[in-house]
Amino acid sequence: MRIFIVGVFCLFSLLGWAQDDSGLETIKAVVKNAQTGTPMESVHVVNLNQVVGTITNDNGEFAISAAVNDTLYFSYLGFKSQKVRVTNDMFKFENTEISLTELAYALEEVIVRPYQLTGYLEIDVKNLPINNAYQYSISGLSVGYEGGNKNPSAVTKVLGAILNPADLLRNLFGKRPNQMRKLRQMKEDDQIRDLLASKFDRETLMELLQLDKMDIQDILNNCNYSQSFITTANDLQILDAISSCYEEFKVLNRKK
Incomplete structure (x- = not known):
């Protein structure tokens, strides 16, 4: 009986050691x-x-x-x-x-001439550039599509996604399964979400998803987000946009 107890104790000790060695x-x-x-x-x-x-x-x-x-x-x-x-x-x-290490920032010269600002609010408001990006909602699809007069390929992207959305999304995400699996974890962690909401440089997203900046932009372009959104959204909005596109890919991939 004593030998049995000692054996069980040793077994649990080994299991505990293995868990400590491989666990967090x-x-x-x-x-x-x-x-x-x-x-x-x-x-x-x-x-x-x-x-x-x-x-x-x-x-x-x-x-x-x-x-x-x-x-x-x-x-x-x-x-x-x-x-x-x-x-x-x-x-x-x-x-x-x-x-x-603290970063050293140098203030750059502010040029207002391209917008022809005068200092008078009523006049300057009329001279400000207008965001021509539009969001299209298509019956039968849960995801909207952005386009605009300044984006000549907007209609082509929308039609391409309608005609063959599974192939489009498979090309985007099929080679990145490990990175994309992190999307859900990132969205569930409040500290990571708070960090992403405060950043606009895509640096943290690049590190977490192991993608470079051009990859992120290509994904958003092919998921039919406008340049206006891509350049002005914070990192959390970019994460949600990629996640939304990836969820659509998983649904379409299961149906095939």
């Missing part, structure tokens, strides 16, 4: 300003592999789930974003410090 653990560290050495509050920290995020507290401290070799992505307005590879030492020691 919690990393605790602090983010500081590289120039001043002061802790930085409200820095966004995203685990690009696990697609989870958090923010630093008043003392610059954060805790996040991770595994060895995961990549942590640090982002804060006015500072250079940074990626850090997770190591065993980061789990053993809780005094790991991450330093972010």
Whole structure:
């Protein structure tokens, strides 16, 4: 009986060791300003592999789930974003410090002549460029399509999506299944959504989806979003647009 108990204890110990070795653990560290050495509050920290995020507290401290070799992505307005590879030492020691470098911004000259602004509101409003992008709703399809007078291929894109939407979307997403599977996880994490809502540079999306900026633009172009939307939307709106297009692809792909 004693041997049996010892054997069961050893078995559970081995199982526990295997789980610790392969499962996620919690990393605790602090983010500081590289120039001043002061802790930085409200820095966004995203685990690009696990697609989870958090923010630093008043003392610059954060805790996040991770595994060895995961990549942590640090982002804060006015500072250079940074990626850090997770190591065993980061789990053993809780005094790991991450330093972010402040960006130097130079104000560019503001030119108002192209819009012929006069300083009089009633006159200037008439001289402002008009957004000619329109949203088309097509009976039988749950997704609308944008087009406009400044986009000569808008009608072609709409008709192409109607005539053969499955082939169009399969070309977009068929070669990117791993990246696209992260879309749902990204939308479910509040910290990641908050981060994306504050950014317009596509940098975080590029890191999370492992796509370059041109890939993201090609996806949006082929999903019939206007240049006006592509250039002015924040990263969260871009994520929702790609996600909407991808959900349509999955539905059409299942029906085939």
